[in-house]
Amino acid sequence: MVSPTSKPFIIGIAGGSGSGKTFFLNCFLNYFEKNEVSLISQDDYYKPIEQQPRDENGWVNFDLPQCIDNVRLLADLNALIAGGTVEKKEYTFNMAEETARMLTIHSAPIIIVEGLFIFHFKEIASLFNMRIFMDAEEEITLNRRLKRDMAERGYTHDMIMYQWINHVLPAYNTYLLPYKSTADKVILNNTHVADDIITVTRTLSEELKQKVLS
DSSP states (O other), X not given: OOOTTOOOEEEEEEEOTTSOHHHHHHHHHTTSOTTTEEEXXXXXXXXXXXXXXXXXXXXXXXXXXXXBOHHHXXXXXXXXXXXXEEEEEOOOTTOOGGGOOEEEEXXXXXXXXXXXXXXXXXXXXXXXXXXXXEEOOHHHHHHHHHHHHHHHSOXXXXXXXXXXXXXXXXXXXXXXXXXXXXXXXXXXXXXXXXXXXXXXXXXXXXXXXXXXXX
């Protein structure tokens, strides 16, 4: 738990699809005890499917800020900052809401918020003490998305390319890329070498332990 007299250190981690946010977080969290870090994911705040916008061809476009219940995300983040606990359902692709796992998130000295649009939501972004932007070349991120969505979501190559061209890239250029210059740290993740990210996360974790936990 966070001391009543101290305020958590808030880190925002954003990056486009396939930039490696999940792998970065998994590596980073390995350097901390569970009670030292809390993670809140923007994905768990997707609105119900019937409220999601559709493009001119009837495809649901999940790559827009209005897909996210940012009001609830902000409220939950403020609750954690105040030392409280948040209970919410975990978002999992293609899983019905009634079968979703319930998550209990406790406050901690370090709170991480990750997601596509967290820098775009101004009230949320204003709470960050550190902003991290995960970056990678377009060809690499596309290949990572193709591999993931074909293996995990059963999408065809054509379906993935349609979303990439019509949803993913326009959203990245409009709602993510403009905030790259505001980041405190830009982490380039073009390689498939795990050691590169492990080294970065080790250095960052040591820096934060001295700054926040010592």
